[in-house]
Amino acid sequence: AQKITQTQPGMFVQEKEAVTLDCTYDTSDPSYGLFWYKQPSSGEMIFLIYQGSYDQQNATEGRYSLNFQKARKSANLVISASQLGDSAMYFCAMRGEGGSTLGRLYFGRGTQLTVWP
Amino acid sequence: DAGVTQSPTHLIKTRGQQVTLRCSPKSGHDTVSWYQQALGQGPQFIFQYYEEEERQRGNFPDRFSGHQFPNYSSELNVNALLLGDSALYLCASSDEGASTGELFFGEGSRLTVL
Numbered sequence: 001a002q003k004i005t006q007t008q009p010g011m012f013v014q015e016k017e018a019v020t021l022d023c024t025y026d027t028s029d030p031s032y033g034l035f036w037y038k039q040p041s042s043g044e045m046i047f048l049i050y051q052g053s054y055d056q057q058n059a060t061e062g063r064y065s066l067n068f069q070k071a072r073k074s075a076n077l078v079i080s081a082s083q084l085g086d087s088a089m090y091f092c093a094m095r096g097e098g099g100s101t102l103g104r105l106y107f108g109r110g111t112q113l114t115v116w117p
Numbered sequence: 118d119a120g121v122t123q124s125p126t127h128l129i130k131t132r133g134q135q136v137t138l139r140c141s142p143k144s145g146h147d148t149v150s151w152y153q154q155a156l157g158q159g160p161q162f163i164f165q166y167y168e169e170e171e172r173q174r175g176n177f178p179d180r181f182s183g184h185q186f187p188n189y190s191s192e193l194n195v196n197a198l199l200l201g202d203s204a205l206y207l208c209a210s211s212d213e214g215a216s217t218g219e220l221f222f223g224e225g226s227r228l229t230v231l
Binding site: 004035037042043044045046047050091093104105106107108109110 | 150152157158159160161162165173175205207209219220221222223224225227
């Protein structure tokens with residue numbers, strides 16, 4: 001079974017500083033994908049970054065980077081130069097990479113990030 | 118290019134009633150998945166539709182059913198509503214042929230059962 005663990009219910013960071021949101025996972029699938037989504041109060045889940053289990057390099061998307069440590073089964077999200085608009089709930093998610101599993105994500109419980117001026 | 122659209126955005130029902138939620142996928146997407154997100158929780162997978170058939174299903178009772186139409190839009194139906202069905206229902210679409218299969222989510226339908 002797939003399991004995602006986010007141990008930080010809430011995180012606070014000052015504007016322009018970097019912050020790391022933790023995520024650990026458990027799976028028996030040999031190939032899998034890891035995702036981070038941002039959910040503002042409007043409810044929409046906004047895709048941030050993706051890391052495939054066989055990718056050699058850590059994924060980066062603008063101010064977002066994913067610190068992937070396969071042996072430790074961790075996939076932490078790093079947000080550099082935080083902005084006030086980054087305040088939201090952040091979810092880590094995982095899926096197997098078989099074709100029929102597309103769309104079936106397993107989510108953690110989320111981390112509420114608050115950026116203060 | 119319109120993203121994933123869902124309707125209605127908010128609705129209130131009473132126990133025992135039935136509800137239908139609707140979803141139009143992102144243009145070019147052929148797969149639709151539904152998720153239930155209870156307050157303070159991460160989304161939970163309900164089911165996925167591809168080529169008008171239910172392809173995968175999560176751990177939800179038969180009261181939850183769905184449909185996908187030839188234009189790839191989808192409906193989620195919930196019968197005999199319970200208080201515990203109160204949640205945000207998210208629709209996500211994806212392209213079966215895409216390499217990473219990124220999911221695009223709508224803003225959700227917030228259901229309150231009284």
